Amino acid sequence: MKDAPRPSAKKLTMQDVAAVAGVSPMTVSNCFRYPERVQDTTRAAVLEVAANLGYVPNMSAGLLATGTSRVIGAVLPSVRNSSFYNYTLGLRDAAAARGHRLITMIAETPEEELSAVQTLLGLRVAGIALVAGPHAPALRQLLDLSGMPAVESWGGADAIGCGVGYDVGAASRELTQHLIAQGRRRIGFVDVSGGGGLRYSMRLPAFRQEMFAAGLSDALVLKVRAADGFGAGGQIVDEFLAQEPRLDAILCPSDVVAAGAVFACNRRGLSVPDEIAVAGWGDYDIGRQLTPSLTTIAPFSDEIGVGAIRALLDGARTETRVQTRFALLVRESA
Template structure:
């Protein structure tokens, strides 16, 4: 069969004619392959490949009354945590015969636009990062009947939530530094709109410092928690504080790693003069020298679990449910 540029999109009927089967057999070959004999299914797939046929998911779910598409918005694809998270989402969708659409939303406005797109596509479910949304987005989600999972944070979800206890992770990082004898511990944060997963950390940090009788005001912010330039910005801010800082907790491993690089460039010993804890357990954490001590969430489990929750949404027990995927503190050389 020779492919041609016919000027139109190949249809299910075209595939059926080419494979000498019914349109229902073509539909089942893509949507319910277990219903079709293997030889017939392969013949259909070969014809579809030759014709450049792609199943019309919108038409399929309109006919069946159910969408096979999940929409997810992520604030960044620049680090391995979100890569693993999206992989978990994709694997979960694959396991349930669904397709995944991912939109990057760096701002609250972009998140609203993503939600509008998902609702317009009549997706089967929506997955968002965190619970810090624009009021208009919350209103829109409230008026929609589409199941929603908010991930990376726990709390009172609009519908369902999956994540980990950020407050407990902050405590674990603080207590590690304190147990190591550090006495001027700093926190690097990010105070941009839509970053509640970062904003929850300073109050817990201050509380832990007060309990230990240590300074609680050593907090600086960086403009970009996922950018390598932020390490220099953070270190400059820390060195400008009155009195030397001997330990720091960073918002991400990207900031922590870039701070290690900057300390090396300036001749500052890590962890001798300053101990550094990252956040995320990105791939770089275990490969740089000194390797990073870091907070390790479980992003794949969050993504995969979010899809499982969407698939079970019709169950009365699953609505308004929260799932704690836990975290770990991975101790390496930097602290």
């Protein structure tokens, strides 16, 4: 079969649809953009022709003509965990509710993030949603200069654009208090250095504060590179126990790490939570299903997404900070 596989390669325009439907191009345009301006019968006929032809309006031309787009761009630093997934769904659904679409780009490094933002800027999207973390130095300036509405989810005081997120410090404090109230005294804290920025960095000071308030030693802090991976949990347990064999609690940066830590404890014959408490962060699926189930901080990530869209579309001031909720979920592990 040497037949051209795509005979319809010539591109359709509103002109074509208008010609077939026997109306002017403007009427076709109105059918898509302001349906109420067109008589029902006319509109039905036009849309039918468009559907038969497989015509979809060229957004780029529309954007060029109107100067506005109904697409929101989000840049995500990996999507491996359910927090980001729920966040993305929150963004998408909130955007859809206001007649916008969401497109996402994945960027694992500050350079990739900058490049993604440039692409989004080039697309002239209606707004850009970032996630807090280390950013390229040029990013903030670029967004300021471009005048593009931006929000930084999980962002705090120094957010680019509007910051939307929960009070990580308060969550950390609450979790620490819970452990102390349980009678834990030798508590290890796993700190994620580098990656994640405020998303992580607010936790340690809050932990220290509570330990100090309770008159306990806050000396057990372990730095790890990334918060991902079960493997990290295993190493953490090994290193902590080498430092302090009587350790009775571990605060992990994520449920995944906590799960790894639980596995490691099991392997060593350490009972969780009887001999050692393990707390996670993020309320991932695994924490719910694990035995013992994980005590964790649930971040209401979808609310962050919803808040971000609201801030973007309602033109929130750059200085605004939107607080979303979080919850301490006390389960079996701590």
